[in-house]
Amino acid sequence: MINKLINKIKKTNAPIVVGLDPMLSYVPEHIQRKSFQEYGETLEGAADAIWQFNKEIIDKIYDLIPAVKPQIAMYEQFGIEGLKAYQKTVNYCKEKDLIVIGDIKRGDIGSTSEAYAIGHLGKVQIGSKKISAFNEDFVTVNPYLGTDGIKPFVDVCKEEKKGLFILVKTSNPSSGEFQDRLVDGRPLYEYVGEKVAKWGEGHMGDSYSYIGAVVGATYPEIGKELRKIMPKAFILVPGYGAQGGKGADLVHYFDDNGLGAIVNSSRGIIAAYKQETYSHFGAENFADASRQAVIHMIKDISNALDRC
Numbered sequence: 001m002i003n004k005l006i007n008k009i010k011k012t013n014a015p016i017v018v019g020l021d022p023m024l025s026y027v028p029e030h031i032q033r034k035s036f037q038e039y040g041e042t043l044e045g046a047a048d049a050i051w052q053f054n055k056e057i058i059d060k061i062y063d064l065i066p067a068v069k070p071q072i073a074m075y076e077q078f079g080i081e082g083l084k085a086y087q088k089t090v091n092y093c094k095e096k097d098l099i100v101i102g103d104i105k106r107g108d109i110g111s112t113s114e115a116y117a118i119g120h121l122g123k124v125q126i127g128s129k130k131i132s133a134f135n136e137d138f139v140t141v142n143p144y145l146g147t148d149g150i151k152p153f154v155d156v157c158k159e160e161k162k163g164l165f166i167l168v169k170t171s172n173p174s175s176g177e178f179q180d181r182l183v184d185g186r187p188l189y190e191y192v193g194e195k196v197a198k199w200g201e202g203h204m205g206d207s208y209s210y211i212g213a214v215v216g217a218t219y220p221e222i223g224k225e226l227r228k229i230m231p232k233a234f235i236l237v238p239g240y241g242a243q244g245g246k247g248a249d250l251v252h253y254f255d256d257n258g259l260g261a262i263v264n265s266s267r268g269i270i271a272a273y274k275q276e277t278y279s280h281f282g283a284e285n286f287a288d289a290s291r292q293a294v295i296h297m298i299k300d301i302s303n304a305l306d307r308c
């Protein structure tokens with residue numbers, strides 16, 4: 001899957017991933033109204049509204065991008081109905097030949113991680129059959145529990161030819177509380193980065209490992225260091241747009257060929273019509289605003305990469 005991701009990035013010339021994080025407040029009135037008419041103001045109504053919203057955006061942007069990253073929390077808030085909308089979104093994106101990065105941020109003791117890995121990336125044994133459940137291509141994983149919490153994910157990835165993005169340095173304001181703590185004089189994220197590089201050895205695609213890392217766009221100097229520490233880890237870079245990251249900050253996350261990283265924007269794309277720059281599209285044409293925001297993001301990152 002890592003080779004497919006890289007090939008799709010080359011083909012689209014777009015090292016970007018669109019985050020499908022649909023808060024109900026981003027869904028235009030006319031879509032909410034229609035879903036509520038059909039299902040009432042219920043969890044089912046909300047789940048239908050976010051699904052219709054996603055579908056229209058995907059239809060408008062799928063030809064421009066290699067990948068999407070649905071954030072499962074945005075669906076889970078609507079319970080089982082929300083999870084059904086998550087599943088529909090994953091399936092629909094795969095039909096459109098998009099790579100799906102399930103942003104699930106799991107990680108537990110070994111036996112529990114194994115169940116997460118099977119449910120999201122692998123196949124669950126049911127009697128004589130093996131059946132895929134969520135079936136994303138990549139998932140995000142939290143490494144706090146150490147090697148035995150990660151290994152089941154790596155094993156399933158190997159078997160299924162899928163991949164991981166392991167949190168190394170996150171984009172949020174408090175990420176330094178633990179991640180920047182000095183351990184024997186070096187920040188903790190460096191140890192995690194070294195470990196990700198080690199976990200990725202022996203799990204190589206053609207040029208990058210399918211055991212990748214998450215490094216936030218909001219700490220570019222740290223991104224530069226971590227690129228050196230994990231030369232073969234593909235890096236997922238969230239924090240662009242709504243959290244302040246810009247193309248010019250991100251060049252050092254990439255290798256000399258402009259590969260090795262993929263930058264995520266969620267609110268900046270899916271709620272583009274609410275921003276001043278794209279407000280002329282109006283709520284009815286929200287997906288056109290998203291398409292324009294994608295084009296703008298691709299240009300911003302390409303220009304930054306061309307300059308160096």
Ligand SMILES: O=C(O)c1cc(=O)[nH]c(=O)n1[C@@H]1O[C@H](COP(=O)(O)O)[C@@H](O)[C@H]1O
Nearest residue numbers: 071140170171214216238242243265266267
């Ligand atoms: O793993 C992630 O994707 C992630 C890691 C991180 O360090 N920071 C971060 O923002 N994310 C996710 O990336 C998305 C960012 O959303 P926007 O800020 O709207 O672009 C959310 O789904 C976050 O959960």
